[in-house]
Amino acid sequence: MSETASLKPNKFPPDVLARIAPDVLLQKYLQIGLRPSLRKFDEFRPVAISRAGVGRYEASEQNGDINGVGSVLGSSIVKSGKTTAICLISGAIVEDDHELINDYRTKLEKDIIDSETHTDSKNASVYTEVEISRGGSGPPNEEEIAISHRLYETIYHSGLIDRDALKIQLGYKGSEQLEQDFLPHTSYSFVLYATIQVFSRAGPVYDLCYGALVSALRQTRLPAVYIAEKRTEVGVRRVRIEEYDLVCEAEKNEPLRLNENKLAWSSTFGLVELDRDVPHDEDKMEIDTEGKILLAELEGEAEEDINTRITVSSNGSTLSGLSVYGAAGVTKDDLRKAFDLASRHSQYVLNSGGMEM
């Protein structure tokens, strides 16, 4: 008795193959000039930016804070494809001395820094917390922490927010200016926090988070702050202690001043080489691109498998916050192509009505 073994080719639908062999699926699509997400190579997903309208000074909005006591100062909703990012900006007040100068003096004493080279930075940033919902709770994972801190660093170094813009001008309740003699000896600043929640992610989410954060910052309104009646000055053994109650105005507020020319939009690209060894179907149209293909805004498991990436923020002409990595080796031509697309895309997004809201 003889047994014959026969091999039957397995057939998988694309979404299953994307999980088993993402690289093969990707190559199969690229060979016929398509992407697994069915977009063109350099096509971005449409972006819709809207206001969440839940802020303290947005009482007129449907979801607005009617009592004007909440801590949300600005908000935004950014949608791209099926992914949604919601950003809420909240704030707190710190004494300036506590934040920087004390730190600076102790370091100076310990010779950690020298006074000649040390200059206080004029930039400020926003402390960001990103949460990518994936069903279930837990502490933030490495990706979320990395995106959060990267947003902080990018905003800080891009110079979007001046430290002065967060300084608090104290006043009385009402419209009067505070007299110089009554000004407290310490000065105060706002610190901004942002919470970004991402729903139904489908690919890298940094761009969306950046967009949501920048849009929410544009909406942010800082409350006017005045000194309440209660003010005590207690002297104990020559140490003078000052106590104030700082009250944030329920109605009076002014928008956060941003350096508008630093407003940018971030774009991520994947760089992939066409693998000539993957067998291709004879009758299918083949693309004649030699070398590497640049894919805008990766989406889906097969495209996320690409591990050579270029992320860059652009305001149309000037670049900021660049991140390039990958084994394939990125050439200047690749960068030029990516920067070109990123600039065009950001000009489109920033100038389209969506951003103005």
Added chain:
Amino acid sequence: MSIIVDNDPLDQVDGSASFEFGATKVMSSVTGPIESARPRNELPTKAYLDINIRPSSGVPSTRETLLEHKLGQLLPAVINLDQYPRQTIQIAVQVLKNGEPKDYTARQLVAIINSVFVALINSGISLKSSFMATCCSINTKGEIKTSPTSSDLANSVSHFVVVYSIKDQQVDNLLFCDGLGTFKQKQLFDVLDHAASEIHLSFQHIRQVISSHVSHNYIWKA
């Protein structure tokens, strides 16, 4: 830029190195491939990279997590991870001197990448190619400075960390580039050129340090 590399200073790990340039100093160690401590770290086709970075003062924060994340983006491009399925490669980094303002990590990242490279060589882990990092800054006048000092960074409008692979003693592929601040496309390309020539020069020294360590380990061959 004067570079001081200490080869294999630690006895208990498979490979270690300290890298010092200017006011920045970092010590790195590599252990591996070893058995994965947790089953979920066992990847069926490749080694898992367990990267831990500790700051020069205080406890690790989100800043260190981002540095670990960046190192994790670079290393798969240079280590043959697929040679060690289900294994773990532990990389522990201690920043000894950060040598830059608190909101910057450029100099530290450069020292981390370069010390990890020498530590990886010492550990014998299979590498695809040699690589080296350097940093550049652009000041308000648009001048490019390689290996900027703390004050150069504080007065810069943008700064960059650039990593190139090295093939046959020549700078080859751009493996990693991280830029913060605002800049123009042309400025970035100038930075890449500056970084490439800086790496070409500095790598001679690293190579010499590695060679002398190899011949020291084979002392009976002399």
Added chain:
Amino acid sequence: MSIVIPGDQFTLETGSEVVLGPNLQTSDSTASPTTAGYLVQTQAGSSSLAYVEADSKRYMPAAQDFVVGTIVGSFGEFYRVSLTNFSTPAVLGFYAFPNASKKNRPRLKTGDLVYARVASVDPDLDVELECFDATTGKEGGFGHLEGGFLFEVRLAYARYLLRHQDAPTPYKTPSNV
């Protein structure tokens, strides 16, 4: 012999049969080292041999290597043998000893040292050890080690000792011996 590092390229002689040893990777007809070490290229008959002699501290098992291991446990009909700290342990079958049978099997305790030969290595499977000579099936000096001392040396020196019967103890020992 020259010292090479990863990224250095050299062409392999074509035509003849080329045998690649440890620490080399190839693409087409060029080879490059995967770590730093001495490049050795020798001619053995019609085939040429190339490998990189590199030192390290962590032993990566290779088939037909002679190793000293510590018994760290047993499961089923196998001992678990640690060759290097924290690496995945190798396995040594109860019947991988000369003249071993169900009744006459070796009695080894946890912590005992064995001198063995690496029988097979596959990245996806456990490393297997054997305690008999592959050609004769006899003892061949392998088995339980009793008495004496165990010294940890760097791998390069261990290999040097194996190959040179009259190897001197280096007057100035390499670091980390």
